[in-house]
Amino acid sequence: MSLLQPSFQQFTSGFTPAVSISLPPPPSFYVSVSRRSFAYCCSSQSETAVVNGRFDGRINERDEIRLGLPSKGRMAADTLDLLKDCQLSVKQVNPRQYVAQIPQLPNIEVWFQRPKDIVRKLLSGDLDLGIMGLDTVSEYGQGDDDLIIVHDALEYGDCHLSLAIPKYGIFENINSLKELAQMPQWTADRPLRVATGFTYLGPKFMNENGLKHVVFSTADGALEAAPAMGIADAILDLVSSGTTLRENNLKEIEGGVVLESQAVLVASRKALIQRKGALDTTHEILERFEAHLRAVGQFTVTANMRGRSAEEVAERVLSQPSLSGLQGPTVSPVFCKRDGKVAADYYAIVICVPKKALYKSVQQLRAIGGSGVLISPLTYIFDEETPRWRELLSKLGL
Ligand SMILES: Nc1ncnc2c1ncn2[C@@H]1O[C@H](COP(=O)(O)OP(=O)(O)OP(=O)(O)O)[C@@H](O)[C@H]1O
Ligand SMILES: O=P(O)(O)OC[C@H]1O[C@H](OP(=O)(O)OP(=O)(O)O)[C@H](O)[C@@H]1O
Ligand SMILES: [Mg+2]
Numbered sequence: 252m253s254l255l256q257p258s259f260q261q262f263t264s265g266f267t268p269a270v271s272i273s274l275p276p277p278p279s280f281y282v283s284v285s286r287r288s289f290a291y292c293c294s295s296q297s298e299t300a301v302v303n304g305r306f307d308g309r310i311n312e313r314d315e316i317r318l319g320l321p322s323k324g325r326m327a328a329d330t331l332d333l334l335k336d337c338q339l340s341v342k343q344v345n346p347r348q349y350v351a352q353i354p355q356l357p358n359i360e361v362w363f364q365r366p367k368d369i370v371r372k373l374l375s376g377d378l379d380l381g382i383m384g385l386d387t388v389s390e391y392g393q394g395d396d397d398l399i400i401v402h403d404a405l406e407y408g409d410c411h412l413s414l415a416i417p418k419y420g421i422f423e424n425i426n427s428l429k430e431l432a433q434m435p436q437w438t439a440d441r442p443l444r445v446a447t448g449f450t451y452l453g454p455k456f457m458n459e460n461g462l463k464h465v466v467f468s469t470a471d472g473a474l475e476a477a478p479a480m481g482i483a484d485a486i487l488d489l490v491s492s493g494t495t496l497r498e499n500n501l502k503e504i505e506g507g508v509v510l511e512s513q514a515v516l517v518a519s520r521k522a523l524i525q526r527k528g529a530l531d532t533t534h535e536i537l538e539r540f541e542a543h544l545r546a547v548g549q550f551t552v553t554a555n556m557r558g559r560s561a562e563e564v565a566e567r568v569l570s571q572p573s574l575s576g577l578q579g580p581t582v583s584p585v586f587c588k589r590d591g592k593v594a595a596d597y598y599a600i601v602i603c604v605p606k607k608a609l610y611k612s613v614q615q616l617r618a619i620g621g622s623g624v625l626i627s628p629l630t631y632i633f634d635e636e637t638p639r640w641r642e643l644l645s646k647l648g649l
């Protein structure tokens with residue numbers, strides 16, 4: 252069997268999917284050779300091929316639907332928390348056991364994997380669904396059209412992938428990508444040196460932004476040290492609080508953001524179309540996510556209000572910008588007995604209010620005669636149909 256021989260050199264922004272790695276070569280590594288092909292495993296002792304095969308055609312034969320969840324790192328705990336909040340508790344006997352079940356979804360088998368491996372295994376057909384950061388799916392999925400983003404905003408793991416340069420020296424007055432590109436220092440002989448772990452997105456971004464003389468090197472972490480060590484001029488890495496950049500005297504620049512990222516739910520198109528039950532289960536997971544995520548930003552507000560009729564009370568409520576609720580207020584009569592007769596002088600109103608607008612809403616309610624305002628948390632908001640489900644069906648051509 253002939254094996255691809257990887258080269259140990261820096262890779263340039265004249266991007267080809269074959270990734271070369273800066274020296275020295277590790278004893279064993281993976282290199283992705285093509286968007287639709289295989290990852291080869293090479294080792295100094297033995298050479299074994301086809302580790303993560305991407306096979307076109309029919310899906311792997313099995314009955315269960317496989318969901319890949321992050322096994323460790325930043326995304327792991329938050330992913331389990333999200334599922335739990337959606338009443339999908341993952342039953343894992345101990346943290347080192349990589350397979351688990353979700354009793355509420357009996358046809359699902361959970362596999363804990365590193366986020367980048369979840370993407371690889373979705374492509375190879377060994378997983379059907381997965382949760383990871385958008386940065387990871389963009390980097391390791393490389394735009395493969397088998398990967399479908401089912402939910403693009405799970406509201407955790409927020410960060411952005413960004414280019415950063417030193418605050419000092421020749422970069423002191425450089426504040427935009429355009430200014431960086433126009434610096435006379437970068438030539439074919441002395442290109443801009445960028446350190447990044449994003450060996451697909453980095454060169455792609457530089458190409459798309461017309462930066463010609465760029466060379467990339469890679470490392471597994473602590474990239475922010477590279478400029479001060481003299482290894483690189485710039486870095487391209489994830490930023491969330493900005494502390495690591497600040498502590499290493501680096502700054503972001505205008506036009507330098509490659510990608511805004513948060514946790515996403517991804518599916519294999521092939522699995523959704525061909526695997527029995529995969530689409531229905533995805534629908535259920537999506538509905539639970541959407542219902543929970545819509546609700547977390549809202550409170551239920553109940554108040555009593557004096558009025559002549561339900562319509563008159565509703566009109567007063569709707570005259571206030573923060574009180575319109577999801578579809579308008581629910582107004583119900585509060586009955587009492589007066590002179591031996593049952594009458595309704597008061598009405599109870601129920602509305603949903605964004606958490607951020609809570610105090611403003613209470614003020615507006617008081618202004619229109621509301622009293623006894625009760626605030627309760629909202630757990631789920633199930634709509635008739637979620638927009639993301641319609642979007643998914645359309646992406647699948649269904
Ligand atoms: N400040 C941050 N730095 C890095 N990743 C972040 C940050 N904030 C959120 N994330 C998200 O968390 C993911 C990193 O998760 P994790 O720590 O598990 O790393 P990993 O994927 O296991 O990779 P590695 O082991 O190479 O660090 C990123 O892909 C990103 O989506
Ligand atoms: O903007 P901040 O909140 O400072 O976060 C950004 C830093 O966090 C990540 O590194 P990580 O903590 O994973 O360490 P590593 O680089 O050694 O992997 C990332 O690679 C940045 O270096
Ligand atoms: Mg880092």
